[in-house]
Amino acid sequence: MAKIQSIRGMNDLLPEDSPLWQYLEGKLQHLLARYGYSEIRFPILEQTELFKRSIGEVTDIVEKEMYTFEDRNGDSLTLRPEGTASCVRACEQHGLLYNQVQRLWYTGPMFRHERPQKGRLRQFHQVGVEAFGMVGPDIDAELIALSARFWEELGITEGLTLELNTLGSSDNRKAYREALVAYLAPLKGQLDEDSQRRLETNPLRILDSKSEQTQALLSNAPVFDDYLDEASKTHFDGLCARLDALGIAYVRNPKLVRGLDYYGLTVFEWTTNLLGAQGTVCAGGRYDGLVEQLGGKATPAVGFAMGLERLCLLLDATDNLPEKTAQADVYLVSSGTQAEIAALKLAEQLRGSLDVKVVTHCGGGSFKSQFKKADKSGAWLAVVIGETEAEQGKVQLKWLRETREQQELGQGELLALLQRELNKN
Ligand code: ATP
Ligand code: MG
Numbered sequence: 252m253a254k255i256q257s258i259r260g261m262n263d264l265l266p267e268d269s270p271l272w273q274y275l276e277g278k279l280q281h282l283l284a285r286y287g288y289s290e291i292r293f294p295i296l297e298q299t300e301l302f303k304r305s306i307g308e309v310t311d312i313v314e315k316e317m318y319t320f321e322d323r324n325g326d327s328l329t330l331r332p333e334g335t336a337s338c339v340r341a342c343e344q345h346g347l348l349y350n351q352v353q354r355l356w357y358t359g360p361m362f363r364h365e366r367p368q369k370g371r372l373r374q375f376h377q378v379g380v381e382a383f384g385m386v387g388p389d390i391d392a393e394l395i396a397l398s399a400r401f402w403e404e405l406g407i408t409e410g411l412t413l414e415l416n417t418l419g420s421s422d423n424r425k426a427y428r429e430a431l432v433a434y435l436a437p438l439k440g441q442l443d444e445d446s447q448r449r450l451e452t453n454p455l456r457i458l459d460s461k462s463e464q465t466q467a468l469l470s471n472a473p474v475f476d477d478y479l480d481e482a483s484k485t486h487f488d489g490l491c492a493r494l495d496a497l498g499i500a501y502v503r504n505p506k507l508v509r510g511l512d513y514y515g516l517t518v519f520e521w522t523t524n525l526l527g528a529q530g531t532v533c534a535g536g537r538y539d540g541l542v543e544q545l546g547g548k549a550t551p552a553v554g555f556a557m558g559l560e561r562l563c564l565l566l567d568a569t570d571n572l573p574e575k576t577a578q579a580d581v582y583l584v585s586s587g588t589q590a591e592i593a594a595l596k597l598a599e600q601l602r603g604s605l606d607v608k609v610v611t612h613c614g615g616g617s618f619k620s621q622f623k624k625a626d627k628s629g630a631w632l633a634v635v636i637g638e639t640e641a642e643q644g645k646v647q648l649k650w651l652r653e654t655r656e657q658q659e660l661g662q663g664e665l666l667a668l669l670q671r672e673l674n675k676n
Pocket of ligand 1: 333363365370371372373375376377509510529530531532533534535556557558559560561
């Protein structure tokens, strides 16, 4: 019978790769705790309406990337394509935003029906960080500083650029949108196909079109900065001043608009040219209007999401993959029922007393085949219990990574010896 395969663009994480993910997630958790952020978890399925109302009806995500289906009651449900909307929904539902400040983070799979390629999957993973209830540029700067520190702690000192922009207020965007459309409408025929469509639906997105011809036409287009009001300028200047004070370099990219409708004021992306076309590793911005848009009381908010698959690729590209760790430190080899039982007991005792990785050989087999497995496990010590050792309460030690003489010990002495060995490293 034909074997069933996974869905295209939805990958398994294999045992050999999981240590890298645990490393990343561990680093992130530790970092976020040091900034005072708390984890929130919410379901991967939500009502479709939530994403339509937040991300925007005429965005790429809602128009063509969502996994939407009817459940058995006929309700329209969607696998979350991103986390911000769900995070706001959960916070509102549980009253976490009312007159409160929140610093939150979450991680997990997101789902978008895109063309799978390097760094672009249909099930991918993000860490999202969101801050609610703070109106000034100080929190924008804190989030950016947090992300910058994360790169540093991962050893990524080069290859990432912080691109920064402001989208102003919704009035500013409205006025600019009109000016942009007025400028582009007579040139419509020369725009790429996507941009022609966006001219009617979401004209600001034309700014980050990948088409060279469209970009050439944009060189004489109205400039967004001319439409910014004083408050928006002050916010942006305040952010820049704080980044300067923190020594965080950035590049102003006036064409950075982001693909989700809820952003205003600050937007930013960390980009790299080391991963080909999928160069954005982390992206975010301010979304002061979203909570209200979803039915809550107006609440200032800012956040970002980083794509963990792209981060893994970047760690590889910058030679910052963590060292591979062995499955075991100590491997217990045994032969005969009594010896097997002794090994099982000894292993439990070691795990209970020491911070050491102990694998007991299970399933029998010759000493030779057991030693092969011991070697493959990466262990530095094989503890051998044969029938004689089992009777006498002893073990034989065989050092697997250094030339050191085989040694006989009482089972009770093993603990102290291991303690000494672990302290050496
Ligand atoms: P892109 O322009 O690359 O499509 P986006 O603007 O759609 O990205 P966001 O919705 O802002 O991305 O998501 C934040 C981050 O999540 C991205 O910067 C990227 O690292 C990651 N990401 C987004 N879509 C995918 C995907 N299909 N596969 C893998 N990672 C993704
Ligand atoms: Mg996208």
